[in-house]
Amino acid sequence: MQRDTVQRRAIRKVFKDLGRPLSPLEILQTARAQVPNLGIATVYRSVKGLTDEGWLVPIDVPGEPQRYELSGKDHHHHFSCRQCGRIFDFDGCPKDLAKLVPQGFLMEDHEVFLYGRCADCRKAR
């Protein structure tokens, strides 16, 4: 069974604190504040475990490494800040997607990505 270790507690805390999709490297860097010599292998193992048990879900962002976020959120999409590289959630999605589907095609799912500057980066400069 999955044990409750300081490393896994730290990783879970990182997700609950930041509340946005994180890459393995972001998880590592943030969790090291609590567990200084956390290994990247442990991050991958824990993420895999947490994904298998459904606590995390994988997120694919075009041209970026795999990220993960807490499962169970409402339907939403992602905003990528070109300056700081962070990914944020936003609620809602376009309502007129069905009109765009080509003749004869069947749409089962959709993804929307917005790119730009996040509030922090706009303020910073």
Next chain:
Amino acid sequence: MQRDTVQRRAIRKVFKDLGRPLSPLEILQTARAQVPNLGIATVYRSVKGLTDEGWLVPIDVPGEPQRYELSGKDHHHHFSCRQCGRIFDFDGCPKDLAKLVPQGFLMEDHEVFLYGRCADCRKAR
């Protein structure tokens, strides 16, 4: 200077014939109909050349290898068929994206991906 070789002619022809975004492997497999022992390195080299001169543009599809398509098309997005794995273009895009941007964020760009079955795959079964 760039020479006009049978390999590059074949690769350009593949893009003009298929008219959809192609991965290096798709290019290789299709172009081998004309140039049987075309090498993958040549595909990468040619694609890089064609991209540098602006004839191709790179396309990132979440969770998939890089693809390329002819430049100069009108604004459009991509449909990914879950059955055959091919990527198709579709025109137009949602008009109500601006409403979705979080407070204080600046949207500079957007991407939309649709997933499902293409017309061929729906017919096939």
Next chain:
DNA sequence: GTATTTTCGATATGCATTGTCAATCGGGAG
């Protein structure tokens, strides 16, 4: 307390992509 799982750190894998190099080809000079 003891058996078992988990960790770390290094090393290994899988994959897409790039480099190497001898052999070949393209295309302008003659």
Next chain:
DNA sequence: CTCCCGATTGACAATGCATATCGAAAATAC
């Protein structure tokens, strides 16, 4: 048209990156 040289090719090895695995040491659950 033919020659010639540098650009290009194809096979293969090498890289880069994300991810997985290994074994000894440490931590956890019962």
